[in-house]
Amino acid sequence: MEHLSPQQAFEALRAEANTLLIDCRTEVEFYYVGHPTDAINIEWNTGVDFDINPHFSDQVLRMSGRKDRSIILICRSGKRSADAGLELERHGFTNVRNVLEGFEGELDAEHHRGTVGGWRMRGLPWRQL
DSSP, X not given: OEEEOHHHHHHHHHHOTTOEXXXXXXXXXXXXXXXXTTOEEOXXXXXXXXXXXXXHHHHHHHHHSSTTSOEEEEOSSSHHHHHHHHHHHHTTOOOEXXXXXXXXXXXXTTSOSSSSOSTTTTTOOEEOO
């Protein structure tokens, strides 16, 4: 799996019209924290216990239509999406990339996100409902 900076991911999405951007955070994070414009939400972790979604690969295949379609995964900080990408590769997906820093980036010295990295901090297009 290739790892991209937020800017590299944005540029890849602009250059490759058929690439899917999948935000694998929870639905609550996706809608209330915000998400990259045009991202599709498929949860990697679900429920109050944050269990791994046993249908993740099937749901991605349903959205992508085929296992060789270009997919870029993003989460809060790049860790969940890396795990989700490895799972997709185990299920035969061949063109999976992960966004380092994720949407919000790592915690800063004050334990806040969104100040030391991430899609949103880098000024890339995003929306919040």
